[in-house]
Amino acid sequence: MQIWRKFSQILTLDKAAKKDGRNLIPTDISTIQNASVVFDDETIHWIGEDNDLPEKYLNIKSKSFEGHVLTPELVDGHTHLLFGGDRSLEYSMRLNGADYAEIAKTNGGILSTMRETNILESEKLFKVCIERIKTLINHGVGTIEIKSGYGLSFQKEYELSHIIYQLKQYFAPQVNIINTYMAAHAVPKEFLSSVDYMDKVVLPLMDKLNQEEIIDCVDIFHENGYFTYNDTEKLFDHAIKLGLPFKSHADEFSDNKGALLAATKGALSADHLLCTSKDGISALAKSKTVATLLPGTGFFLGKQQANARDFLDNGVRLSLATDYNPGSCHCDNLMMIASIAAPTLKLNQTELWSAITLNAAHAVGLTNQGAIVKGLAPRFSLFKAKNIDQITYHWGKNLAVNISKL
Ligand SMILES: [Zn+2]
Numbered sequence: 525m526q527i528w529r530k531f532s533q534i535l536t537l538d539k540a541a542k543k544d545g546r547n548l549i550p551t552d553i554s555t556i557q558n559a560s561v562v563f564d565d566e567t568i569h570w571i572g573e574d575n576d577l578p579e580k581y582l583n584i585k586s587k588s589f590e591g592h593v594l595t596p597e598l599v600d601g602h603t604h605l606l607f608g609g610d611r612s613l614e615y616s617m618r619l620n621g622a623d624y625a626e627i628a629k630t631n632g633g634i635l636s637t638m639r640e641t642n643i644l645e646s647e648k649l650f651k652v653c654i655e656r657i658k659t660l661i662n663h664g665v666g667t668i669e670i671k672s673g674y675g676l677s678f679q680k681e682y683e684l685s686h687i688i689y690q691l692k693q694y695f696a697p698q699v700n701i702i703n704t705y706m707a708a709h710a711v712p713k714e715f716l717s718s719v720d721y722m723d724k725v726v727l728p729l730m731d732k733l734n735q736e737e738i739i740d741c742v743d744i745f746h747e748n749g750y751f752t753y754n755d756t757e758k759l760f761d762h763a764i765k766l767g768l769p770f771k772s773h774a775d776e777f778s779d780n781k782g783a784l785l786a787a788t789k790g791a792l793s794a795d796h797l798l799c800t801s802k803d804g805i806s807a808l809a810k811s812k813t814v815a816t817l818l819p820g821t822g823f824f825l826g827k828q829q830a831n832a833r834d835f836l837d838n839g840v841r842l843s844l845a846t847d848y849n850p851g852s853c854h855c856d857n858l859m860m861i862a863s864i865a866a867p868t869l870k871l872n873q874t875e876l877w878s879a880i881t882l883n884a885a886h887a888v889g890l891t892n893q894g895a896i897v898k899g900l901a902p903r904f905s906l907f908k909a910k911n912i913d914q915i916t917y918h919w920g921k922n923l924a925v926n927i928s929k930l
Pocket residue numbers: 602604773847
């Protein structure tokens with residue numbers, strides 16, 4: 525049994541959890557001052573004001589956390605952090621006015637990431653990811669979803685899913701890694717069509733990895749020029765048959781009815797959603813599928829943002845993630861992205877914190893965490909601050925304390 529006492533504040537998100545993470549108003553925030561929490565490895569047993577701590581816990585050794593805030597665990601539910609190479613030069617070229625074609629001429633773009641990922645041996649990729657994950661952890665994140673998808677051949681994608689599995693073992697149990705299989709990231713040139721690639725690589729490899737019990741979830745880039753509505757439906761149906769959770773990159777550049785399809789089929793989340801129309805939003809609102817927005821990508825590329833209020837005001841469950849990847853959002857700080865995004869996307873404080881904890885957990889299938897209430901799993905993030913207001917206010921300053929080292 526662990527007894528953590530005297531936090532300046534605990535953000536419980538009790539009301540937000542009771543409201544299913546939807547239709548959240550500022551007074552739903554649920555905080556306790558001078559608060560304590562009692563838990564074991566599996567479950568939270570007690571939470572409340574320190575003055576009310578039951579007598580039976582008073583004689584057990586405890587830790588004191590004055591000057592700290594405890595929140596539900598930050599969850600980064602959308603990353604592509606398993607990649608080789610470095611595209612910093614390409615980013616500078618873009619800032620200096622180069623267009624996509626000029627970057628492609630210098631062998632840049634996603635093809636360069638594929639090339640660099642393919643030439644790196646497993647061991648090197650594993651090591652580079654360990655450092656990236658440590659940075660995310662230092663920013664307060666405790667659950668991280670990692671997608672494969674820069675190998676784009678049967679053999680390399682097999683290897684990438686295994687690397688994520690090894691990372692999962694390496695960081696467990698303090699840090700939870702969700703292994704998402706996304707060979708359906710782009711269609712390699714050597715295949716005749718997306719259907720050809722789906723049939724020869726994506727689906728057979730999914731079967732193999734599922735048999736080996738390596739992967740937790742599957743994902744697809746549902747977009748014009750990548751994978752069609754039919755490909756996506758086929759992938760979802762295959763996942764349903766195997767009993768695997770699934771999600772998609774939906775409606776990012778155009779309205780492909782991606783959110784509609786994901787919600788109708790029961791996906792964990794539909795991500796990006798810049799072009800989703802009313803039918804998609806109302807399907808999401810009626811479903812358990814979480815809308816995951818990735819505002820860092822818009823900031824990084826200087827492009828538009830999804831209209832978060834359209835989703836929120838219609839009762840959709842919304843989460844935010846980094847989209848950490850080498851091309852369109854090279855950022856490993858979820859708290860910073862959320863702090864900057866809140867005024868842009870017009871999120872209130874309850875929506876903001878729920879989007880990176882409670883709803884983000886649901887977006888990766890973790891329904892037994894996301895609020896600090898009795899009976900849920902003890903997954904927390906810790907910050908050196910007096911209250912949550914200080915954390916969102918001082919954007920870019922890392923106030924997180926690495927909880928796995930306690
Ligand atoms: Zn993505």
